[in-house]
Amino acid sequence: MSSTAGTGATSATDPTAASGPAQRMGFRAGMVVQELGWDSDTDDALRVAIEDAIDADMVDGDYGNVVDAVLLWWRDDDGDLVDGLVDSLTDLVGGGAIWLLTPKIGRPNSVDAADVAEAAPIAGLSQTTTASVCKDWAATKLVAPKTPA
Numbered sequence: 288m289s290s291t292a293g294t295g296a297t298s299a300t301d302p303t304a305a306s307g308p309a310q311r312m313g314f315r316a317g318m319v320v321q322e323l324g325w326d327s328d329t330d331d332a333l334r335v336a337i338e339d340a341i342d343a344d345m346v347d348g349d350y351g352n353v354v355d356a357v358l359l360w361w362r363d364d365d366g367d368l369v370d371g372l373v374d375s376l377t378d379l380v381g382g383g384a385i386w387l388l389t390p391k392i393g394r395p396n397s398v399d400a401a402d403v404a405e406a407a408p409i410a411g412l413s414q415t416t417t418a419s420v421c422k423d424w425a426a427t428k429l430v431a432p433k434t435p436a
Contacts, residue, residue: 308333308420309340312386312428314356316342323348323375324360329388330421353380360388360424362396368403372410372429385412385429394423403427 314320314337322334322345337358338344346354357375365371375385389398407414407429416428 307336307340308418308426309336311418312337312420312426313384314340316340318355319343319350319353320345320356320358321348321350321354321375321378322346322358322360324362324365324371324388326360328362328390328423329360330424333388333421333424350378352378354378355380355383357383357385358388359385361398362390363398364396368398368406369409372406372412376410376412376431381431383430384415387427387429388420388424389427391423391425 318341320337320341325334325347334345345358357379359371359375361368361371372385372387379385387403389403390396392399404414410429411431412429413432414427415430418426418428420426
């Protein structure tokens, strides 16, 4: 018989142990999340996890109201990243975040991290976090810099 008590092992009561990718990305029930750039290559498990976390379906680009966060799937051949980021700001509420998902390095249509670092400030965004959220896609959190009141 083995015991993990006192060994520092994570337990079922540890909130980080049950935390999935959607929770690590800050998604929670009641949030309105807009998904842009969906295609047949996006990660369905991540999409389902986010919809489970927000307890609703994600909305698309035709939503026409403010959203708490944007999930932007972006590939190297999708065009100009700055334009894509600026377009994703259209419905985003002040203080909201854009989660930019790009194919990981070595995958088809991967986006170089330097391209993201260059495009974000041009679009008026700051890069805050990167996270490994699924097998084939890298996630980068982008936010509008806080302005003095």
